[in-house]
Amino acid sequence: MSEPIQAPQISTDVKYETIARFPDYAEAQAVVDQLSDKEFDVSTIKIVGEGLRSEEFVTGRMTKGRAALAGLGSGAWFGLFIGILFGLFAPGFGLLSIILWSVVIGAIWGAIFGFVAHLATGGKRDFKSLKTMAAETYLVQVQASRAHEAMSVLGR
Incomplete structure (x- = not known):
């Protein structure tokens, strides 16, 4: 040991x-x-x-559509993770079906949350960026x- x-x-x-x-x-x-x-x-x-010093590199403009699209991607990945977990513990229901529905539902909710989160900023941060320390x-x-x-x- x-x-x-x-x-x-x-x-x-x-x-x-x-x-x-x-x-x-x-x-x-x-x-x-x-x-x-x-x-x-x-x-x-x-x-x-x-x-x-802190450096922030502005990488592009953030619109409601881009926020929704980013949320869609994040939600799909989260849905895939949840789908795989559910699929492992519910083998009789069709693993592929569970994963597919989890990805779709995760993507939809992610898009909604991304859109609403960007809308909530009230236009005060209409850009995306990367922060770093140097x-x-x-x-x-x-x-x-x-x-x-x-x-x-x-x-x-």
């Missing part, structure tokens, strides 16, 4: 030293990956984002006691 996986203990008392600074996350991640490939103990590393700078930090070792592993 294997032992349960333990969550890492994160201490705020440990001092860290910055060994690299990058303008994007991918470069910071590449340095950690490089250290991992050279079998450095990566549990002593952290990537810190400085200058955090940082101006990403720091690769290593526990101070291991920072010199990390730098020599990286050849810096």
